[in-house]
Amino acid sequence: MTQSNGVANPILILGGTGEARALAAALVQSGRRVMSSLAGRTANPLMPEGEVRIGGFGGVEGLARYLRDERIGLLIDATHPFAAQISANAVAAAKVADVPLVRLERPQWLCPRGAExxxxxxxxxxxxxxxxxxxxxxxxxxxxxxxxxxxxxxxxxxxxxxxxxxxxxxxxxxxxxxxxxxxxxxxxxxxxxxxxxxxxxxxxxxxxxxxxxxxxxxxxxxxxKRPSLPPARSFESVKTLLDYIDQAGLPN
Ligand SMILES: NC(=O)c1ccc[n+]([C@@H]2O[C@H](COP(=O)([O-])OP(=O)(O)OC[C@H]3O[C@@H](n4cnc5c(N)ncnc54)[C@H](OP(=O)(O)O)[C@@H]3O)[C@@H](O)[C@H]2O)c1
The missing domain is CATH 3.40.50.720 (NAD(P)-binding Rossmann-like Domain)
Known part of the structure; x- marks a missing residue:
């Protein structure tokens, strides 16, 4: 997705995690325009690189509108695995606004040997x-x-x-x-x-x-245990997600 002036559309990262900040930093370094979204739960959040917006979108409709208005070319759900509502909203809104969505979903911890x-x-x-x-x-x-x-x-x-x-x-x-x-x-x-x-x-x-x-x-x-989320194309690490974005030429 490229704007009529030839400039690539921005990437929106739904954040609030360390990985989301790492992603934002890497994507900014690669020369992409990156916007991170924080829910606004903490008074002094660690700020990601790039542009930042804070606060809810107003459900699926609000997020879909935001995706369209800001001409977002790629939506990345890098929220905490227990932030189930925003992840579900992301899947629905990406569909409504016809914007590609990827999810960063780190692997679960396993019970250490001998632990209860x-x-x-x-x-x-x-x-x-x-x-x-x-x-x-x-x-x-x-x-x-x-x-x-x-x-x-x-x-x-x-x-x-x-x-x-x-x-x-x-x-x-x-x-x-x-x-x-x-x-x-x-x-x-x-x-x-x-x-x-x-x-x-x-x-x-x-x-x-x-x-x-x-x-x-x-x-x-x-x-x-983690809440279940609606299916989305998911990556287990910042690196594998960045590789995919590069290979797929996103946002295109
Ligand atoms: N849940 C946890 O254990 C946990 C732990 C560490 C960090 N966090 C981070 O804290 C934030 C909130 O988590 P939660 O579990 O309260 O979320 P949630 O229950 O999934 O979402 C509730 C509502 O908060 C808003 N929201 C959530 N994340 C947002 C974001 N990144 N940007 C803009 N709006 C957002 C959305 O409001 P609208 O419907 O109005 O858009 C969403 O519907 C997330 O960014 C998450 O990554 C959560």
Whole structure:
């Protein structure tokens, strides 16, 4: 897709992840015009290279309109694997606006040898499977901690980038942005004497060390499985996606 003045149409990256920033940087370096979209959930997001817009589009219709108005030549869904709504919207809007869509979908983490994982379908189930008296490390971000508020029979420590609006009395909130090296994770888990960890199977390299640390200490992990997404042409790494974009001559 090329504009009438011969200039290639921009690429829109739906971002909010480290890989999305890496993609934006590589595509900007290759001379392409890149726009990244962030949801606006965090007050001080790490900013990608290239142009950036912040905030929702207004559902499928809004995103399709944006794709058309901005003459987007390629839509890349590089959002977090648990951001299911925007990924579904991307598939639908790309179809409506007739814009090619590719998805960056990193592989899931696998249970390390000898480690104990309790796999659950959703966060509410994670709260259900914790035994009474558990001392729990929540490594799930800020948005879904309310799923655990009713478990007054357990102790909770939540690690978050930004403080949550509210948390029950007695909860410990650790404000920190990763990556955290494996030894630091082992020290943290041991220091607090956690009996359980709750995590989402994001597959991110930057946050995998907590999984290795839990395995090392024999701490069971309640692992929330990924939501299912509508099919899209998907790539497991920034490199394979960039290779495809080059080979396919996108945006064309
Ligand atoms: N969910 C997680 O665990 C997680 C973890 C780390 C980072 N993130 C990042 O945080 C953002 C929000 O995640 P979520 O799980 O809340 O999303 P979500 O539930 O899939 O999306 C909810 C709504 O937020 C808006 N939205 C989401 N991502 C957007 C983006 N990149 N640009 C513009 N609008 C966006 C869309 O609003 P409209 O319908 O109005 O367009 C969407 O319908 C994403 O960028 C994601 O990559 C999420």
């Amino acid at each position: 994982w309790i796999e659950v379908e959703e966060m509410a189930q994670a709260a259900d499977v914790l035994p009474a008296g558990a001392n729990v490390f929540l490594a799930i971000g800020r948005q879904e901690i309310a799923s655990f508020f009713h478990r007054t029979d357990c102790r909770f420590t939540a690690r978050v980038i930004e403080p949550p609006e509210t948390a029950p009395e007695g909860w410990t909130i650790i404000g920190a942005r990763g990556p955290f090296p494996v030894q630091a994770e082992i020290d943290l888990l041991a220091l607090h004497g956690f009996t359980h960890m709750v995590a989402k199977n994001s597959g991110a390299a930057a946050s995998h060390d907590k999984i290795l640390a839990a395995a090392e200490l024999g701490i069971p992990v309640v692992m929330v």
